[in-house]
Every structure is written in structure tokens, then in C-alpha cells.
Amino acid sequence: xxxxxxxxxxxxxxxxxxxxxxxxxxxxxxxxxxxxxxxxxxxxxxxxxxxxxxxxxxxxxxxxxxxxxxxxxxxxxxxxxxxxxxxxxxxxxxxxxxxxxxxxxxxxxxxxxxxxxxxxxxxxxxxxxxxxxxxxxxxxxxxxxxxxxxxxxxxxxxxxxxxxxxxxxxxxxxxxxxxxxxxxxxxxxxxxxxxxxxxxxxxxxxxxxxxxxxxxxxxxxxxxxxxxxxxxxxxxx
Amino acid sequence: xxxxxxxxxxxxxxxxxxxxxxxxxxxxxxxxxxxxxxxxxxxxxxxxxxxxxxxxxxxxxxxxxxxxxxxxxxxxxxxxxxxxxxxxxxxxxxxxxxxxxxxxxxxxxxxxxxxxxxxxxxxxxxxxxxxxxxxxxxxxxxxxxxxxxxxxxxxxxxxxxxxxxxxxxxxxxxxxxxxxxxxxxxxxxxxxxxxxxxxxxxxxxxxxxxxxxxxxxxx
Numbered sequence: 461x462x463x464x465x466x467x468x469x470x471x472x473x474x475x476x477x478x479x480x481x482x483x484x485x486x487x488x489x490x491x492x493x494x495x496x497x498x499x500x501x502x503x504x505x506x507x508x509x510x511x512x513x514x515x516x517x518x519x520x521x522x523x524x525x526x527x528x529x530x531x532x533x534x535x536x537x538x539x540x541x542x543x544x545x546x547x548x549x550x551x552x553x554x555x556x557x558x559x560x561x562x563x564x565x566x567x568x569x570x571x572x573x574x575x576x577x578x579x580x581x582x583x584x585x586x587x588x589x590x591x592x593x594x595x596x597x598x599x600x601x602x603x604x605x606x607x608x609x610x611x612x613x614x615x616x617x618x619x620x621x622x623x624x625x626x627x628x629x630x631x632x633x634x635x636x637x638x639x640x641x642x643x644x645x646x647x648x649x650x651x652x653x654x655x656x657x658x659x660x661x662x663x664x665x666x667x668x669x670x671x672x673x674x675x676x677x678x679x680x681x682x683x684x685x686x687x688x689x690x691x692x693x694x695x696x697x
Numbered sequence: 698x699x700x701x702x703x704x705x706x707x708x709x710x711x712x713x714x715x716x717x718x719x720x721x722x723x724x725x726x727x728x729x730x731x732x733x734x735x736x737x738x739x740x741x742x743x744x745x746x747x748x749x750x751x752x753x754x755x756x757x758x759x760x761x762x763x764x765x766x767x768x769x770x771x772x773x774x775x776x777x778x779x780x781x782x783x784x785x786x787x788x789x790x791x792x793x794x795x796x797x798x799x800x801x802x803x804x805x806x807x808x809x810x811x812x813x814x815x816x817x818x819x820x821x822x823x824x825x826x827x828x829x830x831x832x833x834x835x836x837x838x839x840x841x842x843x844x845x846x847x848x849x850x851x852x853x854x855x856x857x858x859x860x861x862x863x864x865x866x867x868x869x870x871x872x873x874x875x876x877x878x879x880x881x882x883x884x885x886x887x888x889x890x891x892x893x894x895x896x897x898x899x900x901x902x903x904x905x906x907x908x909x910x911x912x913x914x915x916x
């Protein structure tokens with residue numbers, strides 16, 4: 461189907477089931493798929509494995525799914541802003557796999573590029589390297605060790621884009637792009653919620669960040685709070 | 698003894714014209730405030746910015762424009778935005794000239810620990826492991842001793858490692874210290890009013906102090 465439009469988040473996530481692995485776009489609270497997260501809370505699916513750089517804050521983003529104990533395992537690079545997360549992790553209720561941020565991004569990208577694995581120096585000699593294949597390469601003028609890392613294969617990939625057309629082409633705004641194009645490429649089913657859904661031809665073809673071939677379902681989000689995590693400003697003189 | 702801003706000021710003197718620089722969270726972020734006039738650098742933020750500018754004016758903050766510390770920022774003319782894979786791609790490919798980050802511990806062979814205190818603090822490594830594994834030039838900004846009064850410059854890191862043999866220079870409230878290629882710390886400069894003896898006493902690892910150690914120039 462070339463027209464990827466669905467009515468709303470409920471329809472987009474209709475067959476998302478307990479125990480599935482889902483990847484979500486966003487960096488902190490920037491660019492998170494707010495409408496889909498709300499729909500997952502409402503749907504009440506449980507035992508999810510979530511791949512996301514961060515885990516939201518206590519009362520927003522993935523923190524909402526943590527509150528409802530819907531997440532069994534988190535795969536993230538940084539989880540420092542969430543007290544409930546820390547509590548569930550230290551008590552053993554929540555499994556956590558912390559991985560380097562570039563490795564996380566590239567494991568998503570590799571899925572969309574059709575590559576099962578790749579080599580990165582991140583984590584060599586650390587806990588992250590435990591149980592992983594190490595290979596030595598001469599590259600960029602030096603010889604050093606690299607870890608083999610595998611592509612993610614999430615059941616669902618969920619992103620928020622600024623604009624999208626009904627063919628599923630996506631455009632992101634500023635740093636709300638972050639992990640989202642990579643997440644969008646990784647899903648067996650990719651769901652995109654957008655701030656503005658437009659007709660084919662309204663987006664400029666050579667400015668599209670994710671071509672619609674990666675996107676299975678698209679809808680315009682009902683509402684965006686776009687909460688700011690750290691509001692830092694300077695005074696006008 | 699230097700305060701955080703003075704540590705940042707001293708590190709800013711390491712920044713050279715034309716560099717692409719990645720600044721970590723904490724003291725490293727402050728370095729941006731002290732880059733000398735006439736020195737043009739491009740700040741990289743690993744969530745996908747090259748050419749990061751200062752905080753926005755009140756009322757002009759944009760929730761779609763943040764830095765890697767999740768703070769609202771601005772863009773300078775000539776900046777570029779990209780996704781996280783490309784961001785770490787340019788880090789891995791060593792396109793970034795200088796990386797400045799914080800640490801909990803640095804060992805005398807240049808190992809760094811800054812992501813985890815087992816059983817106590819587990820926030821994650823963020824982009825730090827990628828940065829330290831690839832960056833060709835890393836400066837650590839940190840306190841010389843921790844809150845319990847224990848040295849953070851150690852013979853061997855006691856906390857889980859972030860990266861091996863990657864740190865070349867450390868700037869603390871007491872001193873500028875280099876990690877020698879063959880291992881061991883070398884005292885390069887001392888903070889105003891701080892004696893060589895004080896610095897050696899605050900350093901658990903092996904520290905070489907040869908000849909007259911100059912006082913840091915801050916301003």
C-alpha cells in the first residue's frame with residue numbers, strides 16, 4: 461500500500477502485543493512520539509522491551525509506561541532523569557541494558573541498511589564488551605580492537621516527525637530528528653505520528669529525511685505538549 | 698584553588714581556531730563561555746548539532762532545539778543538524794578535533810571511569826564510551842579529589858571503565874596534569890596559590906613534577 465494513512469494512534473498500534481520489542485525515537489523529551497506513548501498507556505500492553513536512548517521523566521514520555529509497569533526491559537544509553545526508573549532498576553523489577561549512544565544509533569541504522577552486524581571501538585575493555593566478539597582492524601591510520609555489535613530488529617518502530625505525507629515520507633525539525641530516522645528504518649512495522657500530515661507533492665523530494673518505503677502507518681497527532689526538560693535561557697541586555 | 702568557571706577558563710585556552718569541539722555535561726559546557734575572542738570553533742553536540750550557539754533569550758526557547766544535556770540552545774550561522782548515527786559517525790571517524798568531558802576517576806595509564814557507581818548511581822554512559830574510544834584529543838575537566846576527600850587521579854580506576862588509555866590531559870581545581878605515553882601523571886601547571894606538594898598529596902597515582910612548575914594563566 462502506498463497510502464499509509466491511518467486514523468489515529470490506536471489504529472496504528474492495533475496489533476502491538478504484550479512481550480513485543482519496540483524502538484522509539486527521541487532524545488530526552490525532544491521529538492518523542494507523545495500520541496503513541498499515550499495510546500500504549502491506554503492500551504495497557506505489558507512486558508515490553510523498549511529501545512530508546514532515554515526513558516523519559518517520571519510523568520512524561522516513557523516514564524508513563526514505567527509507572528504502569530508496562531516495560532520489562534529497557535535498552536538505553538542514558539537514564540539519569542527518572543526516579544521511578546532508578547527505583548525499578550535497583551529493585552530488579554526492570555531489566556536494563558545500557559549501551560553506548562553511538563552503538564545504539566548504529567544498531568538501529570544497521571537494521572534499516574540491511575546489515576546484520578558492524579564493528580565499533582566503543583566499549584572495548586569495558587563491561588559493554590563482555591561476551592562480544594572482538595576483532596582487530598587497521599583503520600584510519602591506527603590498529604586497534606573493535607567490538608562486533610548486532611542490528612536491532614524491533615517488532616514496532618515508533619517515531620514522531622514534524623511533517624509527513626500520506627506516502628510516509630518524513631521530515632524532522634531541528635534536533636527533534638536525533639534517533640528518529642534510524643528508529644524509523646528499523647521496524648518490522650514502522651509507525652510515524654506527525655505534527656502536520658500533507659498530501660504527496662507538498663514535501664520537497666530532496667529534503668526528505670526518511671523515504672516512505674520505511675514507514676507502514678502514518679497519522680497526524682491529535683496534540684503535542686512538547687515539554688522542555690531543561691529550560692535554559694539568557695537575559696536580554 | 699580554582700572554581701568550576703576558572704577550570705573552564707583554563708581549558709578554553711586549549712581550544713584553537715578552526716577546531717570542531719565536543720563539550721560534555723557539567724564543567725565542559727562552561728568552556729563555551731570562555732573561548733577567546735577571535736578564535737572560531739564549531740561546537741558539536743552529539744544529539745545532532747554542529748555550530749551550537751548560546752542559550753536562547755528568554756521567551757525564544759524552542760523545544761525542538763536542545764543540546765546533549767537536554768538544555769535549550771540556539772544555532773549559529775553556518776550550523777548543521779543531523780541524526781544520531783551521523784553524529785557518532787563523525788566522532789568515530791575522528792572528524793571532531795577536541796573532546797572535553799568530566800570524569801569520576803582517571804588512571805595513570807589514561808583509563809577513564811565516568812558512567813557508573815555499582816549499586817549506587819547507574820545513569821548510563823550516554824555518548825561517553827563512543828567519544829573516548831575514538832577521539833584523538835581528550836581533555837578531562839574534574840575535581841582533583843572526590844567529596845570524601847579521596848584522589849580521583851589513581852594508579853588504577855576502581856569504578857567500571859568507560860575507556861582505556863585515552864586521556865592525555867586533565868585540568869582540575871589544583872593543576873593541569875598530563876598522562877605520559879608510557880604511563881604516569883606529569884604535573885604541567887599549578888593553580889594560583891597551590892603548591893606542588895599539595896598537588897602530589899592529592900594525587901594517588903604516580904606523579905612526576907620536574908623543575909619549576911609554572912602557575913596557570915587563567916585570564
